Amino acid sequence: xxxxxxxxxxxxxxxxxxxxxxxxxxERGPRQRVVAYLGDMDEPDRLGTTAAAxxxxxxxxQARLFGEVQPRWVEVDTGRVRVERVRExxxxxxxxxxxxxxxxxxxxxxxxxxxWEEIPWAVMVQILVLARLCEPSSELHIAEHFxxxxxxxxxxxxxxxxxxxxxxxxxxxxxxxxxxxxxxxxKERLGELFGLKYxxxxxxxxxxxxxxxCKGNDQAQRGYSRDHRGDCKxxxxxxxxxxxxxxxxxxxxxxxxxxxxxxxxxxxxxEERYGKSDRVWVMDRGMVSEENLEFLRKEGRRYxxxxxxxxxxxxxxxxxxxxxxxxxxxxxxxLCPGPEGKEVFILCRSRARRDKEAGIHARFENRLExxxxxLAEGCLKRRQQVSLVExxxxxxxxxxxxxxxxxxxxVSQRDGGGAMVTWNKVxxxxxxxxxxxxxxxxxxxxxxxxxxxxWQSYIQLTEAEKAFRIHKxxxxxxxxxxxxxxxxxxxxxxxxxxxxxxxxxxxxxxAAGLGDEPRKVWEELSQVRLVDVVLPTRSGVEIRRRCVxxxxxxxxxxxxxxxxxxxxxxxxxxxxxxx
Numbered sequence: 001x002x003x004x005x006x007x008x009x010x011x012x013x014x015x016x017x018x019x020x021x022x023x024x025x026x027e028r029g030p031r032q033r034v035v036a037y038l039g040d041m042d043e044p045d046r047l048g049t050t051a052a053a054x055x056x057x058x059x060x061x062q063a064r065l066f067g068e069v070q071p072r073w074v075e076v077d078t079g080r081v082r083v084e085r086v087r088e089x090x091x092x093x094x095x096x097x098x099x100x101x102x103x104x105x106x107x108x109x110x111x112x113x114x115x116w117e118e119i120p121w122a123v124m125v126q127i128l129v130l131a132r133l134c135e136p137s138s139e140l141h142i143a144e145h146f147x148x149x150x151x152x153x154x155x156x157x158x159x160x161x162x163x164x165x166x167x168x169x170x171x172x173x174x175x176x177x178x179x180x181x182x183x184x185x186x187k188e189r190l191g192e193l194f195g196l197k198y199x200x201x202x203x204x205x206x207x208x209x210x211x212x213x214c215k216g217n218d219q220a221q222r223g224y225s226r227d228h229r230g231d232c233k234x235x236x237x238x239x240x241x242x243x244x245x246x247x248x249x250x251x252x253x254x255x256x257x258x259x260x261x262x263x264x265x266x267x268x269x270x271e272e273r274y275g276k277s278d279r280v281w282v283m284d285r286g287m288v289s290e291e292n293l294e295f296l297r298k299e300g301r302r303y304x305x306x307x308x309x310x311x312x313x314x315x316x317x318x319x320x321x322x323x324x325x326x327x328x329x330x331x332x333x334x335l336c337p338g339p340e341g342k343e344v345f346i347l348c349r350s351r352a353r354r355d356k357e358a359g360i361h362a363r364f365e366n367r368l369e370x371x372x373x374x375l376a377e378g379c380l381k382r383r384q385q386v387s388l389v390e391x392x393x394x395x396x397x398x399x400x401x402x403x404x405x406x407x408x409x410x411v412s413q414r415d416g417g418g419a420m421v422t423w424n425k426v427x428x429x430x431x432x433x434x435x436x437x438x439x440x441x442x443x444x445x446x447x448x449x450x451x452x453x454x455w456q457s458y459i460q461l462t463e464a465e466k467a468f469r470i471h472k473x474x475x476x477x478x479x480x481x482x483x484x485x486x487x488x489x490x491x492x493x494x495x496x497x498x499x500x501x502x503x504x505x506x507x508x509x510x511a512a513g514l515g516d517e518p519r520k521v522w523e524e525l526s527q528v529r530l531v532d533v534v535l536p537t538r539s540g541v542e543i544r545r546r547c548v549x550x551x552x553x554x555x556x557x558x559x560x561x562x563x564x565x566x567x568x569x570x571x572x573x574x575x576x577x578x579x
Contacts, residue, residue, distance in 0.1 A: 001035070015040065075538040083531045089151035089548060090528030091134040096155055097564055098501045098508070099126060101193065107185050111178040119162050124171035125494075127152060127163065132498040134526070136476035139168040151530040154546065154570050172490035179493055183249045184273065186500055190246050194507045198274075200243045200457055202282045203266060204464035205259050206471075208478040208492075209234040217485040221255035226468075227478060235480075237468075237492065238266050245463035246503055249273065250496060252489055259286040264295050280304060280446060282461050288443070297342075297445060304444040304458045307345075311441050318347055319435055325451060333451040338443075346442040346454050354438025361433055364403035371396050372409070376421040383418030386411055393421070405429045470502060471495055474519075512561040521562075524555055528566065546570045 004019045020036040099105070108122035130152060131142045147153065148160045190196055207225055209232035214220035220233040227234075234255035240248045249270060253262060267281065281296065285306030296303045312319070315336060324332035330351035338344055375396075379389060390411050397404040406429050414420035442458050449457075471477040477495045482488045505518040514521060528549055535543040547569050551559060559566055 003038075074535070074543060076543075077536045077538065080536040082534050084534060085530075085532045087149055087151045087530045088134070088526070089530035091522065091526035092130050092150050092152050092155060093528070093566070094505070094522065094525050094564075095130045095133045095501055096126075098504050099130070101508075102186065102189050102500070102504060104185075104497075107182070111181060112174055119158055119167065121171055121174045123156055123158055124163075124167060125175050126156065127158070128168060128171060128175075128494050129497045129501070132475055132494050133501055136474075138165075138481060139172075140165045142168060151570075154530065169487070172487055172494070176486055176490040176493060179489075180273065182493075182497070183247075187248055187274065190500070190504065190507075193504070194244070194246070194511070196242050196244060196246055198242055198248065198277075198279065200280045200282060200460065201248065201270070202241050202243065202245075202461050202464045203238070203263075203287070204284065204461065204468070205236055205238050205253075205262060205286075206468040207234045207236050207255060208472070208480060210483075210488075211479045211481050212483055214483050216483060217488060219252060219254050219485060219488070223254075223256035224258070227472075229479075232479070235488065236262075237471075238262050239464060239467060240266065240270055241464050241467055243457070243460045243463065244503075244507070245467055246507070247467065247496065247500060250492075252492060260289045260292060263287050263292045267296070267301070278302070280457065282458055284461060285309075293443075302444075302446050304442060304446065304454055306458070307441045307443050309436075309440070312436050312439060313432075315345070315347055315441065316432075316435070319349075319439060324349065327452045327455065331455075333455050335451045341447070343443060343445050344447050344454070346444070346451050346458075348440050348442065348455060350438045350440075352438075353440075357437040358434075360402055361437070364400045365406060368396065368400040368403050368407060371400075372407070372421065372423055379414075379419050379421055386413060386419045389419040389421060406433070467499065467503075471499060474502065475499060508562055512563070514558070514561060521558055524558060525551075527552075528555065530570070532572075544572060546572050 001020065001022045004021045006017045006019055008015050008017060017040055018038040019034050020038055021032050022035050023030055023032050025031075105122065105126075108125060112121040112125070114120050127142070127147065128139075131137070131146055131150075134150065135141075135146050137146060143163050143165045147163045152158070153160050153163075187198070191198070207223070207227065209225060209227055209229045210217075210220055211232070214233050219235050221235075222230065222233055223236070225232070225234055236253040236255055236257050237250055238253055239250045242248060251266060251269065263283065276299075280302045281304075283303070283305045285308055288305050288307060293303070293305070318334060318336055321334075324334050326332050332349045334347040336345040336347060372393075375389070375392065378384070393409055393411065397407075397409075406425050407423050408426055409421065409423040412420050412422070442454060444454055446454065475495050475498050477492065480488055480491060482491050502518060505522065506516050509518050509521055510516040528551060530546065530548055533545045533547050535545065537543060548567055551566055
């Protein structure tokens with residue numbers, strides 16, 4: 001620590017002012033920072049300041065000021081012991097532990113090397129991801145509220161005053177160009193950590209909507225909204241995961257893209273990035289078209305896909321036959337060879353699904369019949385135009401489409417003028433509905449597998465659906481407030497990285513015998529707090545200790561099963577104190 005002279009010119013005269021400056025080491029080399037501005041000082045004052053700033057063990061108040069090692073044994077006034085700055089610690093600390101297990105700090109240092117920035121971009125990215133995991137919110141909320149309430153400043157050594165929304169936005173811009181490198185690293189690292197096999201790839205699409213007009217983002221379009229927000233612009237997210245639900249990669253697509261138009265693009269992208277191998281692609285019926293299936297077959301790719309419900313009609317005879325195979329309680333399957341022996345179709349019948357669909361049909365039938373009765377009575381009470389009544393019936397059938405085929409409705413001109421509504425029920429439609437309730441059809445060119453194996457592989461598609469639920473509920477990916485295209489892409493990349501940490505924690509829980517859903521473990525360990533314990537001593541000096549709250553018995557068991565050691569104290573260093 002030393003004094004620096006700073007000349008200033010005022011009214012043609014040069015004045016000299018003094019600063020107390022401290023030197024410290026960083027990854028980029030030695031740096032200096034101003035500890036205090038001392039103004040105009042004569043020589044005795046300068047000498048006294050220099051002596052006071054020197055590191056002398058005997059000067060206890062200087063030890064407090066500049067963070068020197070505090071004594072281990074002192075006399076404490078127990079009546080004035082207090083705690084300060086209670087902060088959230090368990091969640092950020094747990095997220096950081098998984099972050100290190102994924103070897104992301106080393107990768108980030110390679111992708112985002114230290115330059116002239118005051119805070120390394122790799123650290124700012126970690127703040128964004130851990131904040132998204134712990135308390136999903138905007139960059140402004142992170143800077144003004146979350147960061148100072150959490151223990152991240154102590155874990156990362158970045159003072160609260162150095163984290164602002166502008167720096168967080170710039171970190172998003174720095175991160176986005178490295179999306180492909182991050183996905184490739186995570187695929188390899190997750191495979192090593194958890195022994196994952198990427199022989200079955202699950203592919204699905206969801207959408208997320210915007211608040212705002214997004215005029216500068218050509219990907220923001222109106223289309224089919226899975227969030228039931230057709231009034232908002234949206235983007236589509238195409239996600240590929242393993243059979244365990246671990247993400248392999250994703251792409252951001254225009255909001256008006258239909259599912260069926262994305263298959264070829266995503267399959268080629270994954271193969272270009274990870275090479276071609278003997279994988280099985282699993283997709284739902286929204287992805288199926290003859291063109292897509294021909295594309296998959298063309299180069300020997302294997303697939304298991306759902307089929308449109310209308311395809312069931314071709315297998316009415318097989319539905320009536322009794323040679324079903326029960327693979328679990330309430331679920332039966334049947335193999336049906338395809339044409340030329342190159343494909344196989346799997347009929348599936350679920351008791352729970354049958355009860356659900358039967359209830360839906362009954363509800364829509366009763367609702368539609370009640371509406372038709374009211375409409376017919378209204379036509380008898382007053383004259384109505386036939387064309388207007390037909391339009392009303394069209395809207396009514398649209399709202400009750402699940403039972404529309406049951407009713408054969410006729411609108412005619414009655415004697416004396418006005419419309420008359422009559423109808424009858426098509427029992428043949430009801431018979432087919434009752435036969436097909438709870439049934440669905442799968443299609444595959446993997447003809448060597450049993451019906452049980454094919455169904456088990458297809459049903460794992462729920463892992464992709466679970467990934468979307470976690471993104472939307474736990475990580476709050478929606479709505480998107482960013483307006484620029486690149487910021488939107490970076491926001492979704494941060495959510496993707498947070499999801500990787502979430503799923504990795506789930507795999508750690510599975511290996512520890514704690515199930516594969518980490519939500520409860522996360523909630524329990526997030527209760528751990530970081531506090532400053534202030535100990536007034538007999539000499540008048542206050543000793544400060546930064547302590548981690550002692551875990552409860554059940555929390556200690558969780559930590560022991562996960563193989564994690566919670567620290568008792570954190571050092572109070574210069575970089576973790578706001579100045």
